Amino acid sequence: MKRSSAPIFWSMFGAGGLLSALVGPALVYLTGIAAPLSWGVPLDLMSYPRMLAFAQHWAGKAVVFLVVALFLWHAAHRIYHTLHDLGLHSKALGQWIVYGPSALLTAWLAWALLSIGF
Amino acid sequence: MAEGDRSPGASIEVEVLRYRPEQDSEPFYQSFTVPYAEDLSVLQALQHIKDDLDSTLSFRWSCRMAICGSCGLMINGIPKLGCRTFLREYYPGRVRVGPLNHFPIERDLVVDIEDFVGKLEKIHPYIIPREPRTLDQGEYLQTPRQLQRYLQFSNCINCTLCYAACPQYGLDPAFLGPGITALLHRYNADSRDGGQAKRAAIMHAEDGVWGCTAVSYCSEVCPKAVDPANAINQNKMASAMDYFLRFVKPGGARK
Numbered sequence: 001m002k003r004s005s006a007p008i009f010w011s012m013f014g015a016g017g018l019l020s021a022l023v024g025p026a027l028v029y030l031t032g033i034a035a036p037l038s039w040g041v042p043l044d045l046m047s048y049p050r051m052l053a054f055a056q057h058w059a060g061k062a063v064v065f066l067v068v069a070l071f072l073w074h075a076a077h078r079i080y081h082t083l084h085d086l087g088l089h090s091k092a093l094g095q096w097i098v099y100g101p102s103a104l105l106t107a108w109l110a111w112a113l114l115s116i117g118f
Numbered sequence: 119m120a121e122g123d124r125s126p127g128a129s130i131e132v133e134v135l136r137y138r139p140e141q142d143s144e145p146f147y148q149s150f151t152v153p154y155a156e157d158l159s160v161l162q163a164l165q166h167i168k169d170d171l172d173s174t175l176s177f178r179w180s181c182r183m184a185i186c187g188s189c190g191l192m193i194n195g196i197p198k199l200g201c202r203t204f205l206r207e208y209y210p211g212r213v214r215v216g217p218l219n220h221f222p223i224e225r226d227l228v229v230d231i232e233d234f235v236g237k238l239e240k241i242h243p244y245i246i247p248r249e250p251r252t253l254d255q256g257e258y259l260q261t262p263r264q265l266q267r268y269l270q271f272s273n274c275i276n277c278t279l280c281y282a283a284c285p286q287y288g289l290d291p292a293f294l295g296p297g298i299t300a301l302l303h304r305y306n307a308d309s310r311d312g313g314q315a316k317r318a319a320i321m322h323a324e325d326g327v328w329g330c331t332a333v334s335y336c337s338e339v340c341p342k343a344v345d346p347a348n349a350i351n352q353n354k355m356a357s358a359m360d361y362f363l364r365f366v367k368p369g370g371a372r373k
Contacts, residue, residue: 001319006328007361010354081331089289091324 009077009099016074019067027067052116061113069106076102130154130205131212132163134175137223145223147214148172154209161189161200164215164227177227184341187277191227192216197282197339218282220291233291234278234298241302241320246313264309271304271349273342280336280346286329293329294320296336296346303349322360327353 033039035046044050054060076098083094132152137145150171152163161179168175180186182201189200194214205213221229251258280296281287287295294302302321305311320326327350334347 001323001326003319003322003361004324004326004328004357006324007358010328011358011362084289084331085285 009073009080009095012070012073013077016070016072016077019070020074023067024071055113055116056118058118065109065113068109072102072105073099128154128209130163130209132160132167133212133214134164134167134227135216135223136175136226138174138225147216149212152205154205156204156206158205159201160191160193160198160203160205160213160215163205163213164200175227176225185275187275190218190277190279190282192219192282197279199277199279199341202341218278220282220284220288221278231278234276234281234295237294237298238276238301241298241305242313242316243301243305245305245308245311246316248310248312258310260309267309268304268307270344271300271307274301274304274344275342277341279339279341283335283339285333285335286331290325290329292325294323294326296330296350297344299327299330299353300344300346300349303353306353318360321353322357327357330354 030041031046034041038045055064080094080098083097084091088094088097129151131149133147133149135145136142136148150167152158152166152171159182161182164175164177165179168177177189177191177200179189179200181188184199184202187199190197191200192198192215193200193203194208197218200215215227217223217227217229221231221233224230247258274297276297278297280300284293284296287293299321302317306314306317330347330350332347332351336346337344337348340346
């Protein structure tokens, strides 16, 4: 009986789910509400120079990479199973449709983070 | 049954799915009017129909007390045991009784559970001793904590209600499914058992634990409070750990 490759995607789904539960609401609040309205945070909290400096630091890169990539793989896995529930039963096709873009976007994210330098 | 609880003359409409392959081209619902009492079960209503109204009705039953697992039915669209579902839950409305979803109908309310039985045989559903012991060495000892790890899963009565509830099994019967995974876990999680390797290939397969999408309706309909969704989740974790760690375990990468 062939071993499933699901653990690879399932573990990224799990990690992304944990991370989004931990930091998702705080990120939505900070980036979507508090920073634009400057509620209790400096007006320039998310200004371009600050964000660039954040993304140029190795630790900032790691945070951005993990948050964006794992959220992406988490969402992809949910959509994959939703496709199955909606009647697309070809597992291979479903995987190409959702994990393909996730893989491309993850690669692009890594390239983008590296190309802005340290 | 306590005659005193019966309101004189009260009755309830019971619709039963009929399908007799030698004469019916397709299944249809047949309506019966059955005497109503507060303490009558749906199974007793079916027995009344067979005894007094239409002896050609076919259905499975045995113990009448939720331990044999034979009388699983769709009752108003929900998988339930006929013996522990009472007419009073529906009275004065009607009760609609059908065969369990997701299984081929053999006749009337009798379904073909060959697929379930075949899967049950494949998982080695018995304790394979971790180490051989002679009678002189005495019994296998187990602590209450070790017992708790598998106890609830050992309550499964093979009634297959969870299979009728599982949308994934409905979409793809190759999926191992909730009840069998709970039983697989029941033996794997037993401290006396050493048969995990024999059950591993079935569990790690795409149609093993990975066919589950965590709908959890299986655990809701279980009449014995088994939690198959929990068994599957625990084994997804175990299967994922094994997937990555097999390369660093002695002899693991060969599997």
